[in-house]
Amino acid sequence: MTSIAIIDSQISGISGDMLLASLVDAGANERRIIDAILACQNFLKGSKIESVRFSKTITHGFSAMAFSLDYTDNTRQRRGMDMYRSLAACCDSLDLEQRAKVFALECLKTIIVAEAFIHGEDTNHVYLDETSSVDTFADLIGCAAALQDLNLFESRILSTKVAVGGGTVTFSHGTVPNPTSAVLEIFKGKHFILAGGQVSEEITTPTGAAILVNLASESINHYPTFTPLKIGYGVGQKIFDHLPNILRFIIGGSSLASEAYSDTSCLIETTLDDISGEIIGNLIEQLSAGAVKDVIAIPGIAKKNRPTHLIRIICDHANLNNVLMTLFSETGTIGARFQEIQRLILPRSIVTVPVNISGYDFNVRVKISRGLNAEALGIKPEFDDVKVIASTTGISVKRALELVSAQITYKINVG
Missing domain, CATH: 3.10.20.300 (mk0293 like domain)
Incomplete structure (x- = not known):
């Protein structure tokens, strides 16, 4: 049975501590995770972890796992590449597989690259502020160890729409719109669907975003056909009036062969009866050079016996707008049909x-x-x-x- 996991952050967003708590709630070895997190303080000078706890709590009537980290840190900011080297050393000191180590380092690298771009600095020199403390290491090391413990690095991991919240956020650089530039930069160009959500606060953090883009292979609007086997609920630190601040992590299986899987894509169709074959050929070239999964032109006869071509395009939902813009600009067509489809992809x-x-x-x-x-x-x-x-x-x-x-x-x- 093929292993499938779904990160469901469509209501309350995602942060590192919420995902880590959900993984422990789904069955990751709590003691092993805590031991890995405690090792983090040995590699960030000036930091000391006082306590690490996972505990069940009730929020809005729902039971969920909470992750608590008490620490002191006398350093307000650290150079990103110094943190990267420290995280690598921390990973080497632990019983982490190579893919778990690479995952943790890639998550931190994603944050560093985003911050460097935002502040117009080189990745070798940019400093991190809020993400420079030991709790970032705890989230990354903890999640890497938990994913390894649950044997999820071989799984197909999907993400729902990501709630990011709204309003403004006040931090070391002042008050900025939410989602923050760091979160937007991390998601830029990735195949994830963002949604505002139901609260005017930050509910997706840079660390949560970095973990998600390095873990999930695609974004979905609807759950695929699968059998849920384990469900982990991770609660965040914020308390909202009208909704539970909970992230769900669902581990399941598919009865398809070990490498076969299904995905959700968009099918776009339009009928062209007033342009030349050269224009249609150019359209196919333009679309094929982009991120479409398939594009074909099917000749036919339309009303009034006019020769026509049915253009059929398959793409990810995240690329729908770009594909439609190309279709309209290159052909002059005034309309198109689109719908979600399920595809079965054989190994x-x-x-x-x-x-x-x-x-x-x-x-x-x-x-x-x-x-x-x-x-x-x-x-x-x-x-x-x-x-x-x-x-x-x-x-x-x-x-x-x-x-x-x-x-x-x-x-x-x-x-």
Whole structure:
């Protein structure tokens, strides 16, 4: 059964402590996490952790796990790269797998890059303020250890829409609009859907945003087809009047084959009957150069027997507006239909297979697709490699494809 996890932050946003609490509530080893967090103080000069606690609490009638960290820190800001080196040393001192260490470091790097861009500084020299204290290390190390403990680094991790709140935020640089520039910069260019949420406060923090973009592979509007197995509830520190400040972390499984999965995409369609084939070809080139998953033009006959083309585009929801803008500007069409669709994606892999054609040795890239029972459904050589073989040996591309296909099929099926 394929492991799927969903980070549900569509109501109360996400912070490092909320996610960490939800992971412990979902079954991560509490003692192991606490020991890892306590090690953080040894790598940030001037910081001392007084206590680390996970405790069940009730908020708005819902039971959830709370994470509490009491510490002292006599340093108000630290250089980002100094923190990066300290975090790397902390990871090395712990029993963390390489992927857990890389995850923690990439999260901190995401924060550093965002802060450097905002303040117009080099990443080697930018200083961190609110994210420079030991609680940032605690969130990153704690989450890395918890994800490792739950064996979630091999899982397909999804994110709902992310509530970011509204209003203003006051911190070391003054009062700024919420979401803060750091949060927006972290999400910029990523495939996540942001929503204001129901409160006029900061409910998604830079640390929470950095963890999310380095953990979740895609953003969803609706839960996929899966079986929930464990649910963790992590409560934040703020108390709101009308909603529980809770993040949900759901761990489940899919009955599909181990590498097959489904995703939610957008299907866009429009009918064009008054533009040339060159314009349609250019449209396909423009869209293919972007982030669309597929684009095709289907010829047909429309009303009044007019020749027409149905343009069909598949893209992520996060790219919907950009794709529509390209469609309208490149074609002049005055409308388009779009809807959410579910796609089942079978497992596939690309391998390199050695072949000998006409006495010459070649390495050919081969795409192998498999069914739900792991049986090989398709074995397709890379056409560019086949053309190189044809050019080198002097045989036709058709003959080269036949010879290559015969050899790779035998080697893959027989060994």
